[in-house]
Amino acid sequence: MSSLTYGQLVCAICHAELLQHPSEAAELTCAGCCQPYIVFAGRIPLILPDSVSYRVNTYWQYNKYLRETEATLAKLRQNSAQPWAAARAQYLREALTTNAVYIARIQQQLAASLPPELLLARPADKLRSLAYLSSFSYLKRDWCGLPEDEQELQTIIGAVRAGLPTTSQPGQALVLGAGTARVAAMLKDDFEQVYAIDLSLTMAWQYHNLAEQGAVRFYDIQSKNARSLAEQATEHWATANLVPNLAPDSLQYWVADVKQIPLPTNSVAAVVSVYFTDTVPLHEYLGEVKRVLRPGGVFINFGPLEYHFTDISAHLSAEEVRSVFESYGFRVVQEQEVTTSHLLRPASLAYKTYHNWFFSAVLTAEDEAASQTITDRAPRAAVSSLL
Numbered sequence: 277m278s279s280l281t282y283g284q285l286v287c288a289i290c291h292a293e294l295l296q297h298p299s300e301a302a303e304l305t306c307a308g309c310c311q312p313y314i315v316f317a318g319r320i321p322l323i324l325p326d327s328v329s330y331r332v333n334t335y336w337q338y339n340k341y342l343r344e345t346e347a348t349l350a351k352l353r354q355n356s357a358q359p360w361a362a363a364r365a366q367y368l369r370e371a372l373t374t375n376a377v378y379i380a381r382i383q384q385q386l387a388a389s390l391p392p393e394l395l396l397a398r399p400a401d402k403l404r405s406l407a408y409l410s411s412f413s414y415l416k417r418d419w420c421g422l423p424e425d426e427q428e429l430q431t432i433i434g435a436v437r438a439g440l441p442t443t444s445q446p447g448q449a450l451v452l453g454a455g456t457a458r459v460a461a462m463l464k465d466d467f468e469q470v471y472a473i474d475l476s477l478t479m480a481w482q483y484h485n486l487a488e489q490g491a492v493r494f495y496d497i498q499s500k501n502a503r504s505l506a507e508q509a510t511e512h513w514a515t516a517n518l519v520p521n522l523a524p525d526s527l528q529y530w531v532a533d534v535k536q537i538p539l540p541t542n543s544v545a546a547v548v549s550v551y552f553t554d555t556v557p558l559h560e561y562l563g564e565v566k567r568v569l570r571p572g573g574v575f576i577n578f579g580p581l582e583y584h585f586t587d588i589s590a591h592l593s594a595e596e597v598r599s600v601f602e603s604y605g606f607r608v609v610q611e612q613e614v615t616t617s618h619l620l621r622p623a624s625l626a627y628k629t630y631h632n633w634f635f636s637a638v639l640t641a642e643d644e645a646a647s648q649t650i651t652d653r654a655p656r657a658a659v660s661s662l663l
């Protein structure tokens with residue numbers, strides 16, 4: 277066994293070193309608890325405690341997406357005899373098929389990574405949300421260089437950089453729920469090393485595939501609020517050269533859960549959360565963020581509190597989020613509202629803006645010991661103080 281070359285990647289369960297078998301580059305094993313992990317398609321480490329169920333589940337999600345696409349194509353064919361529907365059928369067929377072929381390729385790789393018998397039946401438990409399944413709209417925002425998207429990205433990166441520590445030793449950074457990773461990639465020269473994690477295989481694939489291929493063709497399909505048929509499905513080329521020197525390994529991007537971050541304790545100087553703080557209940561992962569941040573490290577938040585989960589008991593207000601951070605030993609040092617458009621399509625009948633809450637919070641070394649004891653109680657304490 278030899279040490280691997282994935283920066284500081286460690287076991288998601290016990291945080292021990294991961295080892296790579298010289299002849300099995302696609303497999304990693306924890307030196308502590310022996311948990312195995314795979315490197316999906318030879319390039320995307322899946323650092324999840326149960327990567328088999330995750331892959332089976334994702335395979336069936338893709339299956340659902342592909343069946344739904346087939347059904348839509350069949351309806352378009354059925355309608356195409358009618359005068360209003362012929363152009364529509366022809367136009368959307370190309371867009372739907374292009375994206376479906378793209379997803380089917382990832383699905384094939386998933387199938388190749390699993391024993392066939394595991395894929396015979398759809399898993400009994402509910403499939404995870406399809407919300408970030410295809411991720412083409414993030415690929416468009418991040419990697420197509422369109423003026424409206426570049427403007428949004430420049431505003432985000434400007435705010436994030438304003439929150440970074442001004443030390444001569446930049447250290448390492450972690451980007452949570454990194455999506456298609458343009459923000460993480462833009463930060464790669466601000467740090468010695470940037471790590472990005474996301475729970476969506478498709479998001480991670482979009483980044484790794486683009487970094488390897490250099491360019492990717494796809495359609496952004498948005499059926500709602502379109503002024504014209506052409507607006508419902510726009511063809512795009514994503515290009516990696518929007519970020520100079522982007523190579524597959526210039527940023528370490530792993531599939532991992534923010535609740536079990538595969539990085540050592542006290543290892544990173546900054547944790548960056550862009551449009552993510554409202555994705556997973558804060559109290560479920562802030563302890564992990566605190567574990568990997570070194571004392572004096574900074575947490576940077578940028579985004580609204582739109583909450584993409586249904587449990588309103590964890591839909592904290594900005595005030596409550598701030599007090600949860602304080603109870604975990606952070607001190608909020610900067611705070612501002614920054615307005616951006618989001619995933620903008622200029623010709624749409626709808627226009628979405630966010631008054632993003634930007635803040636940076638420093639993990640104070642002196643509060644470390646005290647906050648450790650209230651870690652588990654902190655979110656409830658913040659809520660009950662309002663009652």
Ligand SMILES: C[S@@+](CC[C@H](N)C(=O)[O-])C[C@H]1O[C@@H](n2cnc3c(N)ncnc32)[C@H](O)[C@@H]1O
Nearest residue numbers: 408453454455474475476479533534550551555
């Ligand atoms: C609203 S998107 C934001 C993406 C990205 N930060 C950006 O702005 O481009 C939220 C992201 O969080 C990811 N995510 C959701 N739950 C997660 C979890 N438990 N751990 C890591 N990532 C997660 C989703 O897959 C999705 O890519």
